[in-house]
Amino acid sequence: MKGIQPLKKNIIVRPIVQKAESAGGIYIPDAFRVTQNKGEVLAVGTGWWSQDGKRVLTEAKVGDIVLYGVSNGIPVRWNGEDLLIIKEDEMLGIEKFDAELQS
Numbered sequence: 001m002k003g004i005q006p007l008k009k010n011i012i013v014r015p016i017v018q019k020a021e022s023a024g025g026i027y028i029p030d031a032f033r034v035t036q037n038k039g040e041v042l043a044v045g046t047g048w049w050s051q052d053g054k055r056v057l058t059e060a061k062v063g064d065i066v067l068y069g070v071s072n073g074i075p076v077r078w079n080g081e082d083l084l085i086i087k088e089d090e091m092l093g094i095e096k097f098d099a100e101l102q103s
Helices: 098-102
Strands: 010-017 035-044 065-068 074-078 081-087 091-094
Touching: 010 065, 065 081
Parallel strands: none
Antiparallel strands: 010 035, 010 081, 035 065, 065 091, 074 081
């Protein structure tokens, strides 16, 4: 992501919003569409130093889909886009595909 670099344990996430149409073809109005508490990682922080002096990097990588809690993150509007800044500790998981889970 150009123009903003999260610091330390922070990551910048683009929330994934429910589609306008359901799987059955029913239109869902904006007022009833919900954020799914997951989003795409756009940028990751620089990590932090552990007590024993070792560099610890953030687990999430740019492009990952991460899950986070309902009230987690700080909303930010950047270049006309609604984003969240989330601490790594607030992430609940990283979405994996079947092939990745088997390794």
